[in-house]
Amino acid sequence: MRFHSSLKRSDRTEEPPEDPVTDVPIRTDPISILASFRRFWPLTRGDRRWLIVIFLCAVLAALAETITVLLFAKLTDTALQSGDVSAFWKPAGQWLAVAVAGAVVGYLGSSLAVWTAERFVLRLRARVFGHLQTLPPHFFQRNRRGDLVERLTGDVEAIEALVVSGIVGAASALFGTIFYAGAALLLRWDLALATFVMVPVLLVVTRGFAKPLRAVSRRGRAADGAITAVVEETLVNVVMTQAYNRQKDEEDRLSSKARLRLRTAVKAVRLTEFYEQFIEVLETLCVLTIIGLGAWEISAGRMTLGQLLAFAAFIGYLYPPIRSLGQLGLTATAATAGAERLLEILDAEPSVTDPGDSVPVPERSRALGEVEARQVFFHYPGSSEMVLRDLSFTASPGELLVITGPSGAGKSTLAALLLRFYDPETGTVLLDGVSVDRMSLPYLRRNITLLPQDTLVLHDTIEENIGCGRPDASHDDVERAARAADAHAFIEALPEGYDTVISTGTSRLSGGQLQRIAIARAMLRDAPVLLLDEPTTGLDRLAAERILEPLRRLARGRTTIVITHDLALAADADRILVLDEGRLVESGTHTQLLGRSGLYATLFERRSRPHNGTAYESAYKSARPSGIHWR
Ligand SMILES: Nc1ncnc2c1ncn2[C@@H]1O[C@H](COP(=O)(O)OP(=O)(O)OP(=O)(O)O)[C@@H](O)[C@H]1O
Known part of the structure; x- marks a missing residue:
């Protein structure tokens, strides 16, 4: 697979010196x-x-x-x-x-x-x-x-x-x-x-x-x-x-x-x-x-x-x-x-080029949702550190895959490659068996919905924030999506309801409520592949449990890839992939991996006792019947 080695000014490892007062790089080649x-x-x-x-x-x-x-x-x-x-x-x-x-x-x-x-x-x-x-x-x-x-x-x-x-x-x-x-x-x-x-x-x-x-x-x-x-x-x-x-x-x-x-x-x-x-x-x-x-x-x-x-x-x-x-x-x-x-x-170049019309898939069609990485190696432009090494896996349509591993293992990088923010140095990322660099970017990104760690909010009404998942959506569609995301009740309770204007940083809504708005948006978008990056980060256990039910509804019938440190989410995954220093080191179900006493078992053990005790583990166990189940 192609790699963009022709780095432009902004990509060079050797940065130009910075002006000590303005912190802005000083140009050495004035035009x-x-x-x-x-x-x-x-x-x-x-x-x-x-x-x-x-x-x-x-x-x-x-x-x-x-x-x-x-x-x-x-x-x-x-x-x-x-x-x-x-x-x-x-x-x-x-x-x-x-x-x-x-x-x-x-x-x-x-x-x-x-x-x-x-x-x-x-x-x-x-x-x-x-x-x-x-x-x-x-x-x-x-x-x-x-x-x-x-x-x-x-x-x-x-x-x-x-x-x-x-x-x-x-x-x-x-x-x-x-x-x-x-x-x-x-x-x-x-x-x-x-x-x-x-x-x-x-x-x-x-x-x-x-x-x-x-x-x-x-x-x-x-x-x-x-x-x-x-x-x-x-x-x-x-x-x-x-x-x-x-x-x-x-x-x-x-x-x-x-x-x-x-x-x-x-x-x-x-x-x-x-x-x-x-x-x-x-x-x-x-x-x-x-x-x-x-x-x-x-x-x-x-x-x-x-x-x-x-x-x-x-x-x-x-x-x-x-x-x-x-x-x-x-x-x-x-x-x-x-x-x-x-x-x-x-003059800064995009790291990927859109093949546009030369797509080998019918542009209007909906993907089935099979996601595959084949012997992927990747390092960031301008850095020589290999972040992903020989990574291979397949997620079948409808499968729930959890990707976990220590900080810096390359989990978010993998998400960036699936959405084609970057191309691998070698190896291939495929959707429905077609390399993602051979399909148009709009097609690829229409078929994968990303729910990032920080909920993305537009400075607009709640109606628009949900509706932008599908531009032709009517108010009824928006409301239906909000109900499915368990967001309708709190939206209706706001004085201006769906017309309430929200924006990043100044929103009157809690982190969990914003997440539910993002879930409603993803429901409307209705893509066959769902990419969740730390969906419960920043939420307490109760709020995390509350969004799990709508997430479960959202994930139904879609290939769902969850990137998380929260191993409570991993329990019901069809498969868990454990990454360490860019390599896939373990793969299996929660029970299988715990039985192997490897990195997953260690991470689970460590995360289960964060406060010198078993409070989290017992909370997790007791929480399971109420909402942690994905399926
Ligand atoms: N833009 C970048 N340029 C260079 N290196 C980067 C860039 N972004 C991330 N990295 C490096 O890539 C490695 C993997 O980062 P990544 O964010 O994918 O890890 P992660 O497993 O998602 O970590 P976390 O769980 O903490 O979010 C890290 O060593 C990180 O420093």
């Missing part, structure tokens, strides 16, 4: 503005015609501006200098008409630019979010959730500033530069050339600012990510924070990241402000040069006052677009920091 642009430009597909319209608007707006300056010169030289009021109306009317036309195209261009930019953000966010959801569990173990959230929000917008607003701004600045420079050259090419010497100075200065700004932006983006990560982690663990009086520690943790953000923000502002003021001084120098030269030319009779004012206006107009071109360079530089962070997500 260029052009490369960032090329990677994200394809996302503008579909809006390129609007970009052309925006460019046209920019051309027309610059043209309108140029014409108004020429009309202003005409007015000065005719109506103002001669004192002939009748010469005022025509150029004034033309000026107004051109100004209105310029305002209309300006409005159109700006609105379209914002619309296009927002659509780009939407698409990019959807792309990154979509890709994120295909990534394997170990990607999320290595990246802090809050930092990923920041990438999806702040970094996405930074890239928009490069790709859409960037080129729109560049086009508008470029057309402005061409028109105003052209008009200045036409008016007085010699004077114009004399003032243009500032341009190379401007370019050199902009280049000099780009590198330090890029470094400071990268640290700023990383600090934003670190702040979001700390807030997110603190909110998720708020109970622990309060119980351990860690509020001050959490505040300090946030403050250290916020101070870094402050330092980088101040440094960035200082850099850009210094740049701005430097350009202001250059501009003033330029205007003074024009006035000096112009006064000399007027006194020699080679220039009219109107021409001088128009010329000065063109040069004055010329600087903002040149300056914004320079600023765009800085914005683009800052955006590459965001691009690097997003590409770390987009």
Whole structure:
């Protein structure tokens, strides 16, 4: 079987060094503005015609501006200098008409630019979010959730500033530069050339600012990510924070990241402000040069006052677009920091590929539920430790299989392989005799229902939380499933019943009640294979017993694989597999395994006397008749 050995950046064993303050890996291979642009430009597909319209608007707006300056010169030289009021109306009317036309195209261009930019953000966010959801569990173990959230929000917008607003701004600045420079050259090419010497100075200065700004932006983006990560982690663990009086520690943790953000923000502002003021001084120098030269030319009779004012206006107009071109360079530089962070997500590869339509099973059909592992060897990407070794077993349709063993034996890893979050290095996992890597992922996962240790709750109503097991389910279906899961009574007792909104961490429901909601969801889903990962973890014996009856109903007629340390659950399994250090060391029924005096018997013995006594064992024995029986 195929193994994905071509590890991407995020999978490498050798991790890049981390920034000591932001805890974010430092990139050693920064990407260029052009490369960032090329990677994200394809996302503008579909809006390129609007970009052309925006460019046209920019051309027309610059043209309108140029014409108004020429009309202003005409007015000065005719109506103002001669004192002939009748010469005022025509150029004034033309000026107004051109100004209105310029305002209309300006409005159109700006609105379209914002619309296009927002659509780009939407698409990019959807792309990154979509890709994120295909990534394997170990990607999320290595990246802090809050930092990923920041990438999806702040970094996405930074890239928009490069790709859409960037080129729109560049086009508008470029057309402005061409028109105003052209008009200045036409008016007085010699004077114009004399003032243009500032341009190379401007370019050199902009280049000099780009590198330090890029470094400071990268640290700023990383600090934003670190702040979001700390807030997110603190909110998720708020109970622990309060119980351990860690509020001050959490505040300090946030403050250290916020101070870094402050330092980088101040440094960035200082850099850009210094740049701005430097350009202001250059501009003033330029205007003074024009006035000096112009006064000399007027006194020699080679220039009219109107021409001088128009010329000065063109040069004055010329600087903002040149300056914004320079600023765009800085914005683009800052955006590459965001691009690097997003590409770390987009370049991370899913650990499995979906064969999609080339499935060897009828896509709509329901599997029979035979699950098999054949000589499976597996280690996690980026780790050389073999977690599963030569593992083979078969679970027949309808069979109840319990997988147990010491912590770290590889039980949850086996579940991850059955659901194909990973492919084995060698060996095969099969459903109904077909290797799982030959069937589409939706088909495979539709046929296996996972009930994980921590009940997965959507921030939604109970109705939706159960109903998402089968999207076309009616309220009656939901209620039937809830009754079968022994959840109906407590749901009905809630003031808002099935419309009660629940969410992870803030739910009003107990662990056992949440489990029963998850069981109802699984009932609706009605998959032939059921994978239960520690279904009784976190529940006391009474609550555990209470969910066993609905679990038993759920398991009926399905292949059920229960991963558990709770050997009370193992008693009625058709077969128990005992894993140790990734190997299958024992297999048999509860009675057979106890008789062998091997690892299972030892684990059972140890778990039966957790408090220097036999309380658990006697409770277990007495509990058996009431609810521990699966069948
Ligand atoms: N993402 C990962 N990357 C590298 N190693 C991992 C990863 N996840 C788990 N492991 C390692 O794989 C081994 C098996 O872990 P697994 O969670 O499957 O054990 P388990 O039997 O389910 O343990 P427990 O009963 O405590 O849940 C452990 O040594 C663990 O450290």
